[in-house]
Amino acid sequence: MKYNLLKIVFLNLFFFTSLFANFEQDVEELKTNSLKAKQEVVEQLVQKYSEDERTNLLLTKMKDGDLYYKKDSGEFVILEKKEGSTYFTKSFFDNKELKPQNRRDFKKVKTNNKLRSIIKSNLAQMNLFSKDVKKRLLSAKNILKNLDKEDKELISKALTKEKNSDVKEILEEANTILIAKYGTAKEQLDAVKKLGDHLSNQTIITLKEIINNKNSSKELVKSANSSLNSIQTIRSYYSVVEKAFFGLSLGSVLLLAAIGLAITFGVMKVINMAHGEMMMIGAYTTYTLQQVMPSLIEYSILIAIPVAFIVSGLVGIIIERLVIRHLYGRPLETLLATFGISLILQQLVRTIYSPLNQEVKTPSWMSGTWEINSALSLTYNRLYIIVFAILVFIGILLVLNKTSLGLKVRAVTQNRQMAQAMGIKTSFIDAMTFGIGSGIAGIAGVALSQLTNVGPNLGQAYIVDSFMVVVFGGVGNLWGTLIGAITLGEINKFIEPVAGAVLAKVLILVFIILFIQKRPRGLFPQKGRDAQD
Amino acid sequence: MKRKPIILQILQNDKGGKIVLGVLAVVVLYTAFANLVLPQDSLFYISTYTVTLLGKYLAFALLALALDLVWGYIGILSLGHGAFFALGGYAMGMYLMRQIGDRGVYGNPDLPDFMVFMNLKELPWFWYGFDNPIFTLIMIMLIPGILAFVFGYLAFRSRVTGVYLSIITQAMTYALMLAFFRNDMGFGGNNGLTDFKDILGFDLSADSTRIALLIISFLALFAGYLIARFIMNSRLGRVCIAIRDAESRTRFIGYKVEQYKLFIFIVSAAMAGVAGALYVPQVGIINPNVFSPLFSIELVIWVAIGGRGTLYGAIVGAFIVNYASTYFTSALPEVWLYALGGLFVVVTLFLPKGVVGLLSKLNLKKDKGELQNVTA
Numbered sequence A: 001m002k003y004n005l006l007k008i009v010f011l012n013l014f015f016f017t018s019l020f021a022n023f024e025q026d027v028e029e030l031k032t033n034s035l036k037a038k039q040e041v042v043e044q045l046v047q048k049y050s051e052d053e054r055t056n057l058l059l060t061k062m063k064d065g066d067l068y069y070k071k072d073s074g075e076f077v078i079l080e081k082k083e084g085s086t087y088f089t090k091s092f093f094d095n096k097e098l099k100p101q102n103r104r105d106f107k108k109v110k111t112n113n114k115l116r117s118i119i120k121s122n123l124a125q126m127n128l129f130s131k132d133v134k135k136r137l138l139s140a141k142n143i144l145k146n147l148d149k150e151d152k153e154l155i156s157k158a159l160t161k162e163k164n165s166d167v168k169e170i171l172e173e174a175n176t177i178l179i180a181k182y183g184t185a186k187e188q189l190d191a192v193k194k195l196g197d198h199l200s201n202q203t204i205i206t207l208k209e210i211i212n213n214k215n216s217s218k219e220l221v222k223s224a225n226s227s228l229n230s231i232q233t234i235r236s237y238y239s240v241v242e243k244a245f246f247g248l249s250l251g252s253v254l255l256l257a258a259i260g261l262a263i264t265f266g267v268m269k270v271i272n273m274a275h276g277e278m279m280m281i282g283a284y285t286t287y288t289l290q291q292v293m294p295s296l297i298e299y300s301i302l303i304a305i306p307v308a309f310i311v312s313g314l315v316g317i318i319i320e321r322l323v324i325r326h327l328y329g330r331p332l333e334t335l336l337a338t339f340g341i342s343l344i345l346q347q348l349v350r351t352i353y354s355p356l357n358q359e360v361k362t363p364s365w366m367s368g369t370w371e372i373n374s375a376l377s378l379t380y381n382r383l384y385i386i387v388f389a390i391l392v393f394i395g396i397l398l399v400l401n402k403t404s405l406g407l408k409v410r411a412v413t414q415n416r417q418m419a420q421a422m423g424i425k426t427s428f429i430d431a432m433t434f435g436i437g438s439g440i441a442g443i444a445g446v447a448l449s450q451l452t453n454v455g456p457n458l459g460q461a462y463i464v465d466s467f468m469v470v471v472f473g474g475v476g477n478l479w480g481t482l483i484g485a486i487t488l489g490e491i492n493k494f495i496e497p498v499a500g501a502v503l504a505k506v507l508i509l510v511f512i513i514l515f516i517q518k519r520p521r522g523l524f525p526q527k528g529r530d531a532q533d
Numbered sequence B: 001m002k003r004k005p006i007i008l009q010i011l012q013n014d015k016g017g018k019i020v021l022g023v024l025a026v027v028v029l030y031t032a033f034a035n036l037v038l039p040q041d042s043l044f045y046i047s048t049y050t051v052t053l054l055g056k057y058l059a060f061a062l063l064a065l066a067l068d069l070v071w072g073y074i075g076i077l078s079l080g081h082g083a084f085f086a087l088g089g090y091a092m093g094m095y096l097m098r099q100i101g102d103r104g105v106y107g108n109p110d111l112p113d114f115m116v117f118m119n120l121k122e123l124p125w126f127w128y129g130f131d132n133p134i135f136t137l138i139m140i141m142l143i144p145g146i147l148a149f150v151f152g153y154l155a156f157r158s159r160v161t162g163v164y165l166s167i168i169t170q171a172m173t174y175a176l177m178l179a180f181f182r183n184d185m186g187f188g189g190n191n192g193l194t195d196f197k198d199i200l201g202f203d204l205s206a207d208s209t210r211i212a213l214l215i216i217s218f219l220a221l222f223a224g225y226l227i228a229r230f231i232m233n234s235r236l237g238r239v240c241i242a243i244r245d246a247e248s249r250t251r252f253i254g255y256k257v258e259q260y261k262l263f264i265f266i267v268s269a270a271m272a273g274v275a276g277a278l279y280v281p282q283v284g285i286i287n288p289n290v291f292s293p294l295f296s297i298e299l300v301i302w303v304a305i306g307g308r309g310t311l312y313g314a315i316v317g318a319f320i321v322n323y324a325s326t327y328f329t330s331a332l333p334e335v336w337l338y339a340l341g342g343l344f345v346v347v348t349l350f351l352p353k354g355v356v357g358l359l360s361k362l363n364l365k366k367d368k369g370e371l372q373n374v375t376a
Helices: A002-019 A023-031 A035-048 A053-064 A113-128 A133-145 A151-161 A165-182 A185-195 A201-212 A218-268 A275-292 A294-322 A331-353 A380-402 A404-414 A416-421 A426-448 A458-473 A478-499 A501-518 B004-010 B015-036 B048-074 B081-103 B113-117 B133-157 B162-181 B207-233 B235-245 B247-253 B257-283 B293-306 B312-331 B333-350 B354-363
Strands: A067-070 A076-083 A086-091 A106-108 A369-373 A376-379
Touching (some): A023 A053, A035 A053, A035 A113, A053 A076, A113 A133, A113 A151, A133 A165, A165 A185, A165 A201, A185 A201, A218 A404, A218 A458, A218 A478, A294 A331, A294 A426, A331 A458, A331 B293, A331 B333, A404 A416, A404 A426, A458 A478, A458 A501, A458 B162, A478 A501, A501 B162, B015 B048, B015 B207, B048 B207, B081 B133, B133 B257, B235 B247, B235 B257, B293 B333
Antiparallel strands (some): A067 A106
16 A cells, blocks of 8 residues: 555656756755755745655655765665665655665765754745645644744744634644743733643643643643643543444454354354354455455455455355255254364465465555544544444345345244245255355455454454354344444453453453353343244 | 272273273383383384373373263363363462472572563462472362352353353353463463473483373373263263253253252363373473363364263274374374364264264174263
8 A cells, every 4th residue: 555655656756847847956956065055955945846745755854864865876865774884775756765885875965953943944834834735734733743932933824824624723722832831921821721622732741831830820820720620521531432432343343253153153053163264264355356456455345345255155155065054953063063164264274375464455545543633533444344334234134134035034043844834945045044144254354354464363363252242142133243242342442441451351251151140141032932942 | 909899890881991991001001111111222112202192192081081071971062171171280380380499590499480580579379389299189170170160150050051151161261361371360471381390309301200190190091980980870970961861851850950060060170170280291381272262172072083972982082183183293284274174074974973983883783882872
């Protein structure tokens, strides 16, 4: 993904090069030794090429002291890393990795403190007034993070121009902080009160500074304290929301993992220990698709969903026809046989793909975070998984309740003999049900591939959890599975920060064992004649 | 001379048991003789490696026997018997750890190496007493027994049966595995307990100690077999089989099913604990992997392959699978998981009564012993 992005950037660079043919020439002038001349070049670059990505990169690298040029060819390079006196560099203009060379082959574009601060303010200014909202937002955040007294003018200037509310809010926060720190006594008091509405770490640090400062007036400290309290209340509220969100996303993963199991276990009374491996197959399908179609990484997940459903479903049907068919009515035997199958599938994957974990790439639209405010940000991949789990759940409900296949499945579940007598091909229904259960596991595997590495043990990690969900929720009840998955996910995420991840898991298992004392058949037990045994 | 008739009495009508134990006795005695007496270049010499291997198989056989007691005779498919085995093993490991004294890498006489490494200043309370062999011996059976009691009491009381029971036993061993993998549990984390030096003052690397452990393992298996057979020959055993075949009917007749189950479960757990305690000094390490659900499920297949509900079948199964495992994992490591997985499938599909059942079917039809009672 990163590579792809670079490619796009690179292509854009190419485009710009043709527009601004003399960017390169102007940059050449940086080779001068006079710091004053360099300052002029910097200002010129900012004025002329403020919309060019390269200006930003060049100045940032120059400020950090990572900009060099080669003594022999004069080519500008960026230092990536150094080992002793060996320099690993990248060509600045064509973005190509260069062979490691000795430091003596390069000359540094030298700066001093004054020049660096000039570059910094120029960069901030350039970005803060950029046409691109994202750039402005990033720049505003950077300013807030490293707030300086000198930034005040820049911020007020930007505030008068800024239209975007997100950027404006951050700039206002920065402005208020500056007033709270350096304004007159009355202004300070006002600003401190206003800070109660902001949530960033910077605000908290400022308020704490004011509280701990011996020169602060009593009134100011009091006001700062109340602002700080209100901020912390809001933040703790958001942290609960965040935990709930994490719990919900874990619950969604569990739901995806358990729902196929609930179908095979609940509907067919088959303990499918190979269920985890069906998830593994789904995850490997995603991986394989990305290997086969490297140009379609952005869509690979969407393509993988139906493909994984079909692949895992077919494997499931084959297993059902070959093995499970002979073992109906003997749940403990299906447990053993499917466990054997799971071992075979794991080894098969090791033989085909290697025993090492493989990395599945995340499309760019799934990565990143959704920042609601400075105290609460949600990652997109988890958000999508929650949505996806809900869609899958609704889909299954629809298939089971609205289609003729679903009707037949329910008929076979409730009374096999009667269904057979009514002319339903029970063995066909068995195979289809098992195939659907396995196919959903495959879909779950696609989702999982976005959260963890894909390896031969992927299924094992989730199988015990999924069984817990099914047993907790009540066998054969989809709503029970839904509630069970979410409950366990939430409990896990709320215990984890207090007790640690491992202990949280142990406590959940203990909880379920105790829960079974009260309700041996789960939250929503199956009713009726068939329910016993 | 006084005990002999009792043994024979217990083994009456148990041809399979007599054969299996007899063959094992001969093998163990010959191994002891060949390892200690014969010169190393002799054709009939048996290496210390083989002795250790045989000892390990015997410990596993005892574990399989313990599982057959609950699965084959009272119908509890425990997927967590590895936990009892591991607890017994850890108890023994703690004793062996205390025996190292100041010979560890850090030379600390009060603390095992891993605790020094973890900056512990004092021995955790649950390590007290484990320098005493008698205390250790009691704990080897008591700790798994207590776990079995608590777990079994909760599970059987609320009538968790069949598949549900299997799944929560698996969850139990999984939870323990997660706990024991933690470094701050005080059991050496993922490295477990190792670097043992001696047992009861005897050097663990000496051939004579190895042979002694081998013989003790055999005697333990023998004793375990007699106890199991004795229980199953008694009235109690017949109630157990009744529970296995028709639990609710047995309950309606008036038997307290839960108490029978609990008793057998505890006996079996203690037996598994002893197996673990014998395993540790011979293999030289105990770590949380023994708690892994895979191990517990694998041992179910030992019993299934040997023949469930026959006792001696469990021993045969443990030997067959572990020998195959030793052979394949060194000769064809990639094939082993295929073979093990295939065994699970083939045995459940085609050999519902295991190897023992197959043999007796081939043998005669007149010997319709207890095998016939065994159904799913």
